[in-house]
Amino acid sequence: MPESTATAGSAARWCVLGRTGAGAWAVVDIAADGTRADPEEIAAEELAAAIARREHRASPRWVWHDTAACYGPLLATGVRVERCHDLRLCHQILRHADSVGDAADLRAARRWDAPPEAEAAAAPPALEAAPTLFDVVAEPRRRHGVPDDLEEALAEFDRQREALASAREPGRLGLLLAAESAGALVAAELSAAGVPWDVDEHDRVLTEALGPRPAADTKPARMIEVGAEVRRQLGSPDAPLDSPPRLLRVLRSAGIEVDSTSRWELAKHEHPAIAPLLQYKKLSRLLTANGWAWLDEWVRDGRYRPVYVPGGVVTGRWASSGGGALQIPRQLRPALRADPGWTLVSADVAQLEPRVLAAMAGDRAMTAAGAGRDLYTGIVESGAVATRQEAKFAMLGAMYGATTGESGRLVPRLRRTYPAAMALVDDAAEAGARGGTVSTWLGRSTHAPDPEWQRVQSSASLPEATGRDEAAARRAARDRGRFTRNFVVQGTAAEWALCWMADLRQRLAAFPPVAERDAARASGPVFERRPHLAFFLHDEVIVHSPAEHADAVAAAVRDSAAAAGRLLFGGSAVDFPLDLRVAERAEKE
DNA sequence: GGTGAAAGCGCG
DNA sequence: AAAGCGCGCTTTCACC
Numbered sequence: 275m276p277e278s279t280a281t282a283g284s285a286a287r288w289c290v291l292g293r294t295g296a297g298a299w300a301v302v303d304i305a306a307d308g309t310r311a312d313p314e315e316i317a318a319e320e321l322a323a324a325i326a327r328r329e330h331r332a333s334p335r336w337v338w339h340d341t342a343a344c345y346g347p348l349l350a351t352g353v354r355v356e357r358c359h360d361l362r363l364c365h366q367i368l369r370h371a372d373s374v375g376d377a378a379d380l381r382a383a384r385r386w387d388a389p390p391e392a393e394a395a396a397a398p399p400a401l402e403a404a405p406t407l408f409d410v411v412a413e414p415r416r417r418h419g420v421p422d423d424l425e426e427a428l429a430e431f432d433r434q435r436e437a438l439a440s441a442r443e444p445g446r447l448g449l450l451l452a453a454e455s456a457g458a459l460v461a462a463e464l465s466a467a468g469v470p471w472d473v474d475e476h477d478r479v480l481t482e483a484l485g486p487r488p489a490a491d492t493k494p495a496r497m498i499e500v501g502a503e504v505r506r507q508l509g510s511p512d513a514p515l516d517s518p519p520r521l522l523r524v525l526r527s528a529g530i531e532v533d534s535t536s537r538w539e540l541a542k543h544e545h546p547a548i549a550p551l552l553q554y555k556k557l558s559r560l561l562t563a564n565g566w567a568w569l570d571e572w573v574r575d576g577r578y579r580p581v582y583v584p585g586g587v588v589t590g591r592w593a594s595s596g597g598g599a600l601q602i603p604r605q606l607r608p609a610l611r612a613d614p615g616w617t618l619v620s621a622d623v624a625q626l627e628p629r630v631l632a633a634m635a636g637d638r639a640m641t642a643a644g645a646g647r648d649l650y651t652g653i654v655e656s657g658a659v660a661t662r663q664e665a666k667f668a669m670l671g672a673m674y675g676a677t678t679g680e681s682g683r684l685v686p687r688l689r690r691t692y693p694a695a696m697a698l699v700d701d702a703a704e705a706g707a708r709g710g711t712v713s714t715w716l717g718r719s720t721h722a723p724d725p726e727w728q729r730v731q732s733s734a735s736l737p738e739a740t741g742r743d744e745a746a747a748r749r750a751a752r753d754r755g756r757f758t759r760n761f762v763v764q765g766t767a768a769e770w771a772l773c774w775m776a777d778l779r780q781r782l783a784a785f786p787p788v789a790e791r792d793a794a795r796a797s798g799p800v801f802e803r804r805p806h807l808a809f810f811l812h813d814e815v816i817v818h819s820p821a822e823h824a825d826a827v828a829a830a831v832r833d834s835a836a837a838a839g840r841l842l843f844g845g846s847a848v849d850f851p852l853d854l855r856v857a858e859r860a861e862k863e
Numbered sequence: 864g865g866t867g868a869a870a871g872c873g874c875g
Numbered sequence: 876a877a878a879g880c881g882c883g884c885t886t887t888c889a890c891c
Binding site: 297516517518519520538541558559562563586587588589591592593594595596598599600601664667668672673674675676677678679680681682756757760761763764812847 | 876877878879880881882883884885886888890
């Protein structure tokens with residue numbers, strides 16, 4: 275096909291975005307047959323409009339170096355895109371993927387190994403002013419992060435498409451790349467929309483637990499009281515409660531024979547100081563991690579804007595950076611509160627990881643145990659264990675590699691009843707312990723063991739190896755086995771969750787907008803009039819929705835879960851039931 | 864004065 | 876109740 279037919283006038287399948295040698299932004303349209311148009315340079319102030327125009331025409335897949343850097347500013351100006359290909363995230367997956375036949379070129383492109391751009395992650399998109407999109411064009415080029423040049427992007431995109439084509443199962447791996455990239459869009463949108471946060475409710479929770487907000491450098495009244503009680507019971511008027519090493523010495527001199535000051539250790543002992551000390555630690559944690567200082571720093575205009583880091587965990591789970599988005603204590607859930615006239619639709623998957631395991635392994639007995647009901651109850655009814663709690667401990671032990679204690683004791687029972695599922699995790703552990711790599715269902719692979727691990731293993735097999743060397747090698751092998759055992763399950767569960775969110779995101783975007791007067795103004799232009807994702811936590815989503823759409827949104831959340839199950843595990847009978855609730859506040863029962 | 868490790872605890 | 880996977884954050888403390 276002649277190149278002229280793939281110019282901006284016709285519908286592009288991919289649009290590659292990057293900077294020219296002179297530093298200006300440019301787009302290259304690529305047609306479905308691979309024909310490339312000449313780069314079209316676009317002035318920074320025109321960029322959002324140009325992207326919106328192409329988006330409207332064809333919903334191309336935007337190929338860019340880093341979604342947080344490119345999409346954040348776009349969202350702030352009100353432009354949403356349907357799909358993208360995040361070169362940085364996809365590079366990370368492809369360069370390690372076992373299923374890729376030839377990754378040599380990709381691995382040689384070391385510039386693409388960079389972590390997310392710190393600047394992009396640290397600064398949530400400014401919603402106030404109407405910013406000139408990408409006006410960073412005038413700033414000096416970033417020294418960290420992956421390259422944002424157009425030429426580099428085109429070359430890397432070629433390498434990635436070749437690598438994908440050489441994969442054993444390009445369909446699956448391609449789905450992973452699409453899901454990972456969609457996740458990056460979701461993460462940027464979550465930060466832009468923010469979590470609707472009720473500052474007064476948060477303050478109420480703090481005040482109820484700690485007493486009124488104290489002056490700076492003063493402890494809250496309740497902590498002072500409880501601390502005094504601890505010191506009285508220890509008979510030590512100035513016991514240092516905030517320094518574990520010093521507290522440990524005080525505890526021991528008071529006759530409490532603990533080896534650490536941790537909660538589990540303390541709970542084993544009987545002493546009148548223990549109860550108030552545990553209480554003190556709880557209060558201290560609440561104050562330092564999510565107290566008034568957190569509120570001041572992270573909540574503005576009724577929105578908490580966390581920074582998510584897609585692909586930030588080796589297994590493919592997201593991490594977060596700043597604000598502790600993935601560690602919001604349950605105690606503060608009531609502070610997640612819908613805007614007036616809006617509602618929160620919250621859903622979490624019941625026993626996601628065991629279900630994913632059953633599907634991967636094609637374990638019919640485990641699939642049946644979870645069919646249409648609580649999976650742990652189903653395991654009890656199969657006769658493998660006696661109580662739901664035992665079923666849960668046994669499953670967690672199987673997926674984490676427990677060998678001792680209650681959990682380790684129960685695992686063999688599961689092995690008899692669910693041999694296929696157990697064989698899958700046992701095989702993953704065995705491969706890892708031998709130094710091999712393992713992969714998720716869609717093909718994300720573990721990194722090869724690091725050189726230090728290899729060294730420990732080989733030095734144990736030398737003739738002069740000591741018993742100590744051998745023990746160290748066995749321990750390192752077992753540790754890696756537990757990691758790879760868990761990786762296949764945790765990583766595949768993360769893939770399921772990405773597919774769930776990607777599908778849900780599209781369904782939500784199709785909702786009709788509400789009237790302007792009913793908009794959720796702090797959510798930003800793209801989200802203020804439609805239901806949108808507001809929170810994500812591994813196996814849980816919260817949608818902020820106009821009240822009138824709540825039921826339809828709840829149905830969409832369920833439909834998306836079913837769609838994710840079909841997308842990953844086509845013929846499998848495994849289902850993914852949700853605990854779903856619609857309320858003004860996001861509390862759990 | 865900054866840096867980094869470790870302890871401890873929050874989340875799945 | 877136990878000690879097995881993956882994280883981030885705050886604080887303390889040893890060290891430079």
